[in-house]
Each structure stands twice: as C-alpha cells, then as structure tokens.
Amino acid sequence: MARTNDSPFRAGFGKTPPMLAGRDSILDDFSASLAEGTWSTERTMLIEGLRGVGKTVLLNALEDAARERGWLVVSETATPGFLDRITHGHLQRAIDQLDPPATRRLTGGGTAGVSITTETVSPRQYPTTLRDQLTTLANLLTPRGILITLDEINGATIDELADFAAEHQHAIRNDQEIAFVGAGLRNAIRDALSHRSLTFLRRSLRPPIDFLDYDDATDALRIPILDRGRTIGDAALDYAVRATQGYPFLAQLIGDLAWKQSPDQTEISLDDVKHAYRRARRTMGSNIHEPSLSDLSHTDRTVLAHMAADDGPTAVSDVREALGVTAQYLNVYRQRLIDAGMIVPAGRGMVDIAMPYLREYLRDHIVSDATVNRAMSRTSFPPPPALDEESSA
Incomplete structure (x- = not known):
C-alpha cells in the first residue's frame, strides 16, 4: 500500500526530482570536462531559463557530479555579500580542514611527576583575498579541483560578480583546477552580462534548458512511479504528460498530486490525474504566473x-x-x-x-x-x- 509521504516527486522549487529528465547531455558534457583538463569550455557555464524549468535542480546535479569526482563544491546564492562568504567562509573553512593549523606545541618535558609544558602557537595566517584563497586551496586539492556555483544571478550584485569573474579568469589563465556554474532567470542573466566588466562571463557556455519534449516528460512521470512500486495506465499517463505541456515544474507537481490522491491504490488512475491537473493549474497561477507578471x-x-x-x-x-x-x-x-x-x-x-x-x-x-x-x-x-x-x- 502506498502512502502519501512516499511520493517520489519533488514539486518544490530547487528540490531535486528522482529523475532529471532531458538534461543528460549537459551532465555528461560537464562530467567529461572535469576529467579533460582546464581548457574545457564546459568548466565555465551559465544556466538561464524561465521559472520552473529546473535551473536550480540542474545546478544541484552538476554539484553532485563534481563531488563524485572528489572535487570541493562551494555553493552560494548571488545575494549581497556572496563574494565575502565565498572568500572568508567557504574557502577558509576548506583550507582549515585540509591543512589544520596547530594551536599548541611542546616546549618542555620531564620524568614522572614532572609536568610537561606547552605554549600557544598562533595559527598560520593565510592571505585572505579570493585570488590567494583559490590558489592555496587548488594546491591543497591537487589533482582534484574546486567547483563554485552561484544561483539566482541578477544585477543587484553586479560589482561583486565582476570581481569574481576577474579572479575566476585569472585562475583559468594559471591552469588551476577551478570550474564555475551560474544560474538565473534568462532576463536577469542577460541584464547582468551587459555590464562592461563581465566580458569574460559572456563567453561562458550557455546550454539550452527549456521545456521537455513529450518522451522526456513521459519518463519524468512514468519511471519514478514504477520505481516506487505503483503503476499508471496508458490513458492516465498520456493525460498527465499532456497536462504538463513539457514544463518540468508541472511534471513534478502533477505527479505528486496524482500520487497522493488515492494512496491506498496500487494504480494511479485517470481520475487521480484529472484531480491533480485541476489543482496544479491553480498552483501555477500563484507560484509561477503571479511572480512572473509582477x-x-x-x-x-x-x-x-x-x-x-x-x-x-x-x-x-x-x-x-x-x-x-x-x-x-x-x-x-x-x-x-x-x-x-x-x-x-x-x-x-x-x-x-x-x-x-x-x-x-x-x-x-x-x-x-x-x-x-x-x-x-x-x-x-x-x-x-x-x-x-x-x-x-
């Protein structure tokens, strides 16, 4: 018997679904770039698209691909102060973990009954500019590398983004094992790239991420249902797929609502899907259309x-x-x-x-x-x- 909390679908924004349909080529190319060397164009990438097409989900998957190869992943959001958080937060913690500073050293000893003396040692003082942090960490990680991801890129932090782009370009020129993937709404990224200091990022790879085709949308619904031990008939599946119109957010939302409609039944029925479709249309209005229009x-x-x-x-x-x-x-x-x-x-x-x-x-x-x-x-x-x-x- 299925339970509502068994749903394999993840309808929330940024939540990774059980199957990332239609994005295999992007993931494969990025994974290959981590092995090919610093010259690979896929190591600098910008993901742009509409709300709900899975930008953050793809970002999560690319991070997982880097972790699988042993790379350090630094994940941030492009809100004010992100550059300082990367430099003095993420990178400094990683350096301290890989090369912990000693805090005390032995200065004297003795036989039984004689105390051992120590003195406090000041931690090593590493340079804390972004450039020096990246260089230090890249050397500590060799032959692995660093992936930095930045979600929700926009024009509000354009100066920080320009500073980051300059340091990232410097790292690439020095053949450091560093990759960058940014994500954001299509118009927000294009507005940001119009800044004269972001010439380097304009050359980033920008893989297409849009609506799913019919077959990919079918897989996104059918495979998670079967993998979780339930079934769905052809008519119900076709109805659900057409209801999504290839929109990834709707695929997760309709799948989740249909799954929860009759959790005591093994098969998800056409009525379950129709009920999910009606509710999903209302959710689209409040979660997608209203913010987009605003x-x-x-x-x-x-x-x-x-x-x-x-x-x-x-x-x-x-x-x-x-x-x-x-x-x-x-x-x-x-x-x-x-x-x-x-x-x-x-x-x-x-x-x-x-x-x-x-x-x-x-x-x-x-x-x-x-x-x-x-x-x-x-x-x-x-x-x-x-x-x-x-x-x-």
Whole structure:
C-alpha cells in the first residue's frame, strides 16, 4: 500500500526530482570536462531559463557530479555579500580542514611527576583575498579541483560578480583546477552580462534548458512511479504528460498530486490525474504566473493582455494598432517580453505567449492591470487535455 509521504516527486522549487529528465547531455558534457583538463569550455557555464524549468535542480546535479569526482563544491546564492562568504567562509573553512593549523606545541618535558609544558602557537595566517584563497586551496586539492556555483544571478550584485569573474579568469589563465556554474532567470542573466566588466562571463557556455519534449516528460512521470512500486495506465499517463505541456515544474507537481490522491491504490488512475491537473493549474497561477507578471512593467502587461484575447499567435501589427503606438515603440516591449521568456516569436510578424496556462490565468484575473494569458503552442507537443470543470477539486 502506498502512502502519501512516499511520493517520489519533488514539486518544490530547487528540490531535486528522482529523475532529471532531458538534461543528460549537459551532465555528461560537464562530467567529461572535469576529467579533460582546464581548457574545457564546459568548466565555465551559465544556466538561464524561465521559472520552473529546473535551473536550480540542474545546478544541484552538476554539484553532485563534481563531488563524485572528489572535487570541493562551494555553493552560494548571488545575494549581497556572496563574494565575502565565498572568500572568508567557504574557502577558509576548506583550507582549515585540509591543512589544520596547530594551536599548541611542546616546549618542555620531564620524568614522572614532572609536568610537561606547552605554549600557544598562533595559527598560520593565510592571505585572505579570493585570488590567494583559490590558489592555496587548488594546491591543497591537487589533482582534484574546486567547483563554485552561484544561483539566482541578477544585477543587484553586479560589482561583486565582476570581481569574481576577474579572479575566476585569472585562475583559468594559471591552469588551476577551478570550474564555475551560474544560474538565473534568462532576463536577469542577460541584464547582468551587459555590464562592461563581465566580458569574460559572456563567453561562458550557455546550454539550452527549456521545456521537455513529450518522451522526456513521459519518463519524468512514468519511471519514478514504477520505481516506487505503483503503476499508471496508458490513458492516465498520456493525460498527465499532456497536462504538463513539457514544463518540468508541472511534471513534478502533477505527479505528486496524482500520487497522493488515492494512496491506498496500487494504480494511479485517470481520475487521480484529472484531480491533480485541476489543482496544479491553480498552483501555477500563484507560484509561477503571479511572480512572473509582477516583474513586468504596466506596458509589458498591457501587451500581454491584448495577446491573450487571441486563441493562438498574435500579429504584432494588431497589438500596435490596439495600443496606438509606433512600430519602433512596440518593438522595445516585444523584445523585453522575449528576453523575459514571456513570449516567443511565432512566425513572421507573429508572437505567442510562452508559459503554459498563462492565457487562462490572465483571462481569469483580468482586472485593472490588463494582464492576460496564453499557453505557447508547440508542434512537437500534443495539446493539453480539456479541464473537467464539473468534478470537484
């Protein structure tokens, strides 16, 4: 008998799922780079994408790959002070563990009844700049290396990021075994890379991390269910996969909710999946759509509102006419929405909303802000199932 707390799915942000579907090539290339040497381009990587596509999860997996090879992993978030935390926290603790400083030494001894004398010895004073810390630690770790990861990269700590990039570049020039992987929202990373001091990071490998295709989404749902000892029929599995629209967060959320719906049953049924789908759509609104829309300007949201009135891709000329603006003016906001991952080009002169179920959310919440929604149509992925409104949630 299954129990609700047996769920193999991890629907929370940044939680590693039981199976990291669709990211094998990135993991394989990174693991190979740790063995190939300091010249490998995969040793400096930036992971960018929409909310919920698994950026932090992939970051966790890359860290695990480094640990498996015996590398030291320094994991940080790009909040103010991260450079000091890396330098005087993570790296200093690692140096002290690998080369503990003596605190006392013997100065005298004697026979029975005669006390032994010692004196306090000051700990070794290592240089505490980031450059010197990295050099000291790299030498202590040879032939292993250091992986530094930085999540949630943004423009708020641009000066620290620039200082870090300069020291990382110096380490690479000196053939030190040091790798770096950063992650963040697509528009936040692009804004950060526009800084003139981050030329080096602009050359980072930026592997594509986006929606899953149908087969990968199927594996992400089916394999954890079978591995945990339950089953799911073909119809229920197809419904669940189409409901995810290839969105990794939805794959974990729908899988988790369907698992918990009838925990005393061996098979996860179509009704279980339909119930999970309804609940997941509401969670998408509060956890994904609301935060994404809050990052946008009023004009950005107005553009989305007009796009949401269509059931498919929207002609840019129609939006321009509705807003009464010039093509040059509208193109600024079109590009901003593309950079933010909210819309995608959909053919000549056409754009479409990128996030699954954003159109439905915006239509339900079209208040004074004129925010609207549309799920991107992907020819490689079947359309989502119809939402059964008659059944209770």
